[in-house]
Amino acid sequence: MKLNPEFITHLTDEEALLVPLGGNAFHGIVRGNPTLGAILERLKQETTEEQIVESMCAEYDAPKETIAADVHRVVEQLRGIGAIDG
Numbered sequence: 001m002k003l004n005p006e007f008i009t010h011l012t013d014e015e016a017l018l019v020p021l022g023g024n025a026f027h028g029i030v031r032g033n034p035t036l037g038a039i040l041e042r043l044k045q046e047t048t049e050e051q052i053v054e055s056m057c058a059e060y061d062a063p064k065e066t067i068a069a070d071v072h073r074v075v076e077q078l079r080g081i082g083a084i085d086g
Helices: 034-042 049-059 064-080
Strands: 007-011 016-020 030-032
Touching: 007 034, 016 034, 030 034, 034 049, 034 064, 049 064
Parallel strands: none
Antiparallel strands: 007 016, 016 030
């Protein structure tokens, strides 16, 4: 899976934004915390949900179950708005 190229991201230390470009059915801006930003960064390359979880576990000091649940929730929400291909 990979971030749909019809969406662009803007990431800061405090906030992540996901913005659809013209032809998308989703109209609006997705705002989130740095966790969303970390997931979006990983989705810029072809990846799997498990690969995202593993790389975030290596970077953040949090239980794997917590990271896996957060990643799954975000991936499902992004799929729901068409922001993920694959």
